[in-house]
Amino acid sequence: MTAVTLTETGPGRRGDSFLSVQDLHVSFSTEDGTVKAVDGLSFEVEKGTTLGIVGESGSGKSVTNLAILGLHNSEHAEIGGEIWFEDRELVGASRTTLERLRGNRIAMIFQDPLTALSPFHTVGRQIGEVYRKHKGASKREARDRAIEMLDRVGIPNAKVRVDDYPHHFSGGMRQRVMIAMALVCDPALVIADEPTTALDVTVQAQILDLLKDLQDQMGTSIILITHDLGVVAQAAHNVLVMYAGRAAERGTVREVLGAPRHPYTWGLLSSAPRLGSAVDVPLKPVRGTPPSLLNPPSGCRFHPRCDYVKQVGPDLCAAELPELSPESGHGDACYLTLKQKQEIHTQLMEGR
Numbered sequence: 001m002t003a004v005t006l007t008e009t010g011p012g013r014r015g016d017s018f019l020s021v022q023d024l025h026v027s028f029s030t031e032d033g034t035v036k037a038v039d040g041l042s043f044e045v046e047k048g049t050t051l052g053i054v055g056e057s058g059s060g061k062s063v064t065n066l067a068i069l070g071l072h073n074s075e076h077a078e079i080g081g082e083i084w085f086e087d088r089e090l091v092g093a094s095r096t097t098l099e100r101l102r103g104n105r106i107a108m109i110f111q112d113p114l115t116a117l118s119p120f121h122t123v124g125r126q127i128g129e130v131y132r133k134h135k136g137a138s139k140r141e142a143r144d145r146a147i148e149m150l151d152r153v154g155i156p157n158a159k160v161r162v163d164d165y166p167h168h169f170s171g172g173m174r175q176r177v178m179i180a181m182a183l184v185c186d187p188a189l190v191i192a193d194e195p196t197t198a199l200d201v202t203v204q205a206q207i208l209d210l211l212k213d214l215q216d217q218m219g220t221s222i223i224l225i226t227h228d229l230g231v232v233a234q235a236a237h238n239v240l241v242m243y244a245g246r247a248a249e250r251g252t253v254r255e256v257l258g259a260p261r262h263p264y265t266w267g268l269l270s271s272a273p274r275l276g277s278a279v280d281v282p283l284k285p286v287r288g289t290p291p292s293l294l295n296p297p298s299g300c301r302f303h304p305r306c307d308y309v310k311q312v313g314p315d316l317c318a319a320e321l322p323e324l325s326p327e328s329g330h331g332d333a334c335y336l337t338l339k340q341k342q343e344i345h346t347q348l349m350e351g352r
């Protein structure tokens with residue numbers, strides 16, 4: 001877990017949205033019933049910015065992004081709502097449209113490059129194939145582009161390393177190769193799913209810096225999926241906190257990590273180390289476990305784990321699903337009043 005420290009990395013830019021997800025629902029039919037993996041989620045990503053999507057396992061963050069990539073078009077999955085990307089609606093898009101977009105306008109960086117890269121082909125060939133497929137380049141052009149990309153992501157001696165296989169690279173270097181492959185066609189959007197989880201903290205910081213540099217050079221937008229608030233503080237502009245398939249809180253990094261409003265965000269922050277706090281301050285994980293999405297709790301999905309139900313009145317928390325409010329800017333889905341949230345947050349900070 002990376003320590004949470006707010007830096008100038010997250011200026012909280014808000015500008016043109018070019019990815020807009022509206023009331024997204026994704027459910028899967030299983031032998032045990034219907035799993036509601038994403039349940040009425042809306043968010044936007046702006047050009048050239050990074051949105052960090054945070055939450056525990058099973059919060060729906062990876063499923064949301066697979067829906068953007070159109071990978072849920074199967075008989076077992078049902079998708080509702082709208083996903084607008086560069087003036088195209090993706091939920092109803094044809095397989096051909098989605099295949100044209102994937103790897104070209106929208107690219108993915110996976111957590112484990114060893115499983116995402118083929119062990120049987122050189123990295124140059126794998127990067128070049130993506131370029132040839134989407135840009136119609138010749139073998140020569142594709143090889144030159146692969147060398148250029150390896151060089152750009154900081155692989156030393158790229159002209160030679162282009163002929164190496166994935167297992168010839170260290171974990172951090174393999175992740176750089178994955179980034180080269182993801183960016184080879186100049187995508188407008190990169191979805192990075194826990195891209196640094198398998199790396200030690202020093203290499204993790206290097207990879208996050210690299211992504212930021214490339215974003216500055218190429219104007220790419222990034223969705224960074226992570227369970228680690230320290231990574232979000234380091235690399236994102238805006239944050240979406242997800243719980244049980246829904247949005248719990250959203251805002252800029254400064255707003256959400258500096259003045260969090262939702263009890264679940266307080267819990268996530270209390271369970272993460274903070275730079276600057278005394279070493280003997282104990283970490284406090286969120287009590288209980290994430291709910292089953294086969295049969296999620298009624299009302300606020302977080303109410304069985306929430307310490308503040310009494311302050312609202314249990315009837316409301318367990319009966320009515322809170323919506324994210326206000327509609328834009330720093331918002332959260334909780335019935336506590338803003339004054340109560342501010343007082344509780346101040347008390348929590350004083351107790352650290």
Ligand code: SF4
Nearest residue numbers: 300303306317334335
């Ligand atoms: Fe807790 Fe109620 Fe707020 Fe949900 S709505 S986070 S249960 S206080």
